[in-house]
Amino acid sequence: MIIDKKDRSPVLPGRRSFLSKIWIGLGIVALAECIIGGISFFASSRKNDGKDTEAVIIEAGDINTFLPGTVTLIHAGNCYLSRLDDGGLLAISRKCTHLACAVPWVAERNQFECPCHASIFDKTGDVIKSPAPRALNLYPISIENDMVKIDISRPTKRASFASDQLVYPEETA
Ligand code: FES
Structure with a gap:
């Protein structure tokens, strides 16, 4: 058993592992959003580069x-x-x-x-x-x-x- 020095309450290894998994999961979701956002940005800027603009x-x-x-x-x-x-x-x-x-x-x-x-x-x-x-x-x-x-x-x-x-x-x- 590990004792947290600040609040003196025990931190169970299972609880620490669970929190680590949540942080890793959130990190993966954030990274995926960045990648998808980047791909959409470059796709839309390619579409609007003037070459495939519809004639007016x-x-x-x-x-x-x-x-x-x-x-x-x-x-x-x-x-x-x-x-x-x-x-x-x-x-x-x-x-x-x-x-x-x-x-x-x-x-x-x-x-x-x-x-x-x-x-x-x-x-x-x-x-x-x-x-x-x-x-x-x-x-x-x-x-x-x-x-x-x-x-x-x-x-x-x-x-x-x-x-x-x-x-x-x-x-x-
Ligand atoms: S805008 Fe400067 S000369 Fe026309």
């Missing part, structure tokens, strides 16, 4: 309403549809590539002007004046039965404008 398609409008040489704010997509003089289309994000302020289109000067730190972009979204480090992001465009559709779930980063970014009606009809 908005209808911007009939292609014939977007005249060449115009930039139109698409409220539903929080983006602009820029139609260049040759008829090519770009769906341009409103988010400044400097610190993400919303960038308005200033028609009188034919350019996007960021109100936060004065970056300027042309109608292709290309940087004319920094501090913006690169062109405004683009969204994929498709045209079905003259309806311009924009996938706002997949913004594409780009360093600058290139002509292969333009979408023409005949390409997707």
